[in-house]
Amino acid sequence: MEILIKASQFILSLSLLIVLHELGHFIPAKLFKTRVEKFYLFFDYKFSIFKKKIGDTVYGIGWIPLGGYVKISGMIDESMDTEQMALPPQPWEFRSKPAWQRLIIMLGGVFVNFVLGIFIYIMLMYAYGEKFLPNDNLTDGVWVQDSLATKAGLETGDKILTIDGEKIRRFNDITLGLINGNNYQIERNGEVIDKEIPIDFISDLVDRGKDAGAILLPRYPxxxxxxxxxxxxxxxxxxxxxxxxxxxxxxxxxxxxxxxxxxxxxxxxxxxxxxxxxxxxxxxxxxxxxxxxxxxxxxLSFKDLEKLGYYNLADIQYSFAEAIPAGWNKSWKTLTNYIKQLKKIFNPSTGAYKGLGGFISIGSIFPDEFSAESFWNITAFLSIMLGFMNLLPIPALDGGHVVFTLWEMITGKKPGDKFLEYAQVVGFILLVALLLFANGNDIFRLFK
CATH class of the missing domain: 2.30.42.10 (PDZ domain)
Structure with missing residues (x-):
């Protein structure tokens, strides 16, 4: 039952993000009078679960839940419709539109993802506020629970002040900060000490397994x-x-x-x-x-610890006007943390690539019981992550098309259709390889 609840939340969140992302391409395409042949949730290789044609567009649901797409006439995309591209350009086709219009169409999906993530975070701040254990409240420092924290140079009683020069506001931000960071500063017995985070910290963290428990805790009675x-x-x-x-x-x-x-x-x-x-x-x-x-x-829960007088929890409530900058800051923090993690992944010496996960990993972050706050928090995170991933300059992604369009706008030279076809194939192979690696990691961890 728990798996079913997790899977249902994952599919619902993914479906929402895909439909809105593709809608971000669809709407500007229609505004610029560009024909959209298909609008699909999931991929429809060989057959569809559902489809219906309205006007020039076939709306449908595919059977492969790996994403979704809009097929825009006269555009080299994942459909690889080379027959259409061999014909003379038509006024309603993507390739016939000015570069600035094509750029807006390509950026539409990413724009929607970022706006959606920011909007959700703003509404979460307004509806629920923020509840957390302030790091400053740990006047007697942290409790070191694992040899990994000891290897990183921490001892029970240490007060963690900053990571990469940034003051730690929440206790729960410490572990993520150690994952993303390079150095940190502590106070130990009244002395301020600077420490380096071991290069293989993430590798060791992944090897522990997700069920190994926290490496640090507040000190408990x-x-x-x-x-x-x-x-x-x-x-x-x-x-x-x-x-x-x-x-x-x-x-x-x-x-x-x-x-x-x-x-x-x-x-x-x-x-x-x-x-x-x-x-x-x-x-x-x-x-x-x-x-x-x-x-x-x-x-004991944090609330129990508060009742016993060990810690004071922060409970910040926002008016709608206050929730706007708070939601924006949360979105920016989410994006910058994600970028830091990607940098670690592309550095083999960190071993962060071992933590790369696919659909099982994403699905597992949803809670066993439905919580509106948790669901929307995860959906906002995934929306921002999807937006950034689509901006990467890989030909099969929106970012690849954006790069080629910007090149055309700067140089006045449009890349040839054959070049774009080959680039699309290379990008598709890279994405499939990444997909196989990430989901292979998931399977390996399951058997391990």
């Missing part, structure tokens, strides 16, 4: 979730939801401080102090030969 069967403290007075605040008279505030204290008392009977609701209680416990209490560790 020692909350008891329950007593394990067979535990040396099964018959003790410990209760679920107790918060350990002292071990044998030594105060602790965070769970990461507990192990060092317990290691001092292996195989001993000791007293610990717990906070139980509003009460403070002393409890006699035994410590195992491995320095454990034999209890389950409870996880």
């Amino acid at each position: 020692f909350v008891i979730a329950g007593i394990s069967e067979g535990s040396v403290n099964l018959n003790s007075d410990l209760k679920s939801k107790d918060i350990v605040v002292s071990i044998n008279g030594n105060a602790i505030k965070y769970f990461d401080q507990a192990q060092a204290e317990l290691d001092k008392y292996k195989n001993q009977d000791i007293s610990i102090t717990v906070k139980r609701g509003t009460e403070i209680k002393e409890v006699a416990v035994k410590v195992t030969d491995k320095g454990k209490l034999g209890v389950g560790i409870g996880q």
